[in-house]
Amino acid sequence: MIKTNHQIVYESAGDALVIRLWGEIDHHSAVDVRTRIDDKLLAERPHRVLLDLSAIDFMDSSGLGLIMGRFSLVRRYGGKFAVLDPSPAASRMMSLAGMERMIAIQYTKQERN
């Protein structure tokens, strides 16, 4: 049995679905995370989606593809997408790609890096 290094928790807040990811996002975990989130999004089509990255302690460029892919999916069905409280590991990868120019980032828990 190979241990998983990530976890997904969903929370509803009004018309928003908060998707909280825990652990490590790499190519290995991104495949599973993507499939599970997309099943949820396509079944429920929430008007607002907040991807909470505050509990991410490792992220490489696979995380960029994961964020962009969910952003595109939500936008395609007419919803709104934002990243919530990216951890330092997530934030530096997003900054490297200039992602803040395309995707809304909301900060509620920590100072912006």
Added chain:
Amino acid sequence: MTRSTVDFSARVENELDMTLPSLSVNEGMARAAVAAFCSQLNPTAVEIADLKCAVSEAVTNCIVHAYRDTVGDIRINVKLCEGRIVQVEIRDRGCGIDDVKKAREPLFTTDAAGERSGMGFTVMESFCDSVRVTSRIGRGTTVILTKRLHK
């Protein structure tokens, strides 16, 4: 053990060699092992995060591109050198890269459907002092990451 030469003149103080099959679960194993080995130099948390990201990108390239739907060996060699220099060599015997210059361009990817961002080499270059890539079609690719840790 015969120690391979380093691509610069610094003396090698310690060395780790490991070979892992190109299974995606080993991405985490590879970066954790490199980080653990480098910890004897007391790197900062940021330096460790940089090395982990760069190694993860290089190993992912072996799995996603070099071996694609097959499984082959990924050889990882870490050298801790005089002057707090870390050199990590990641080598595969996969398909090779047709145009290395193109592959290193930001956002270039041959696997957009797999949601690859095309940022792998950019991440390696951003988090290391140098990234050297040599590749031969049908023979494989070697990536050498070099990072000097703060004193």
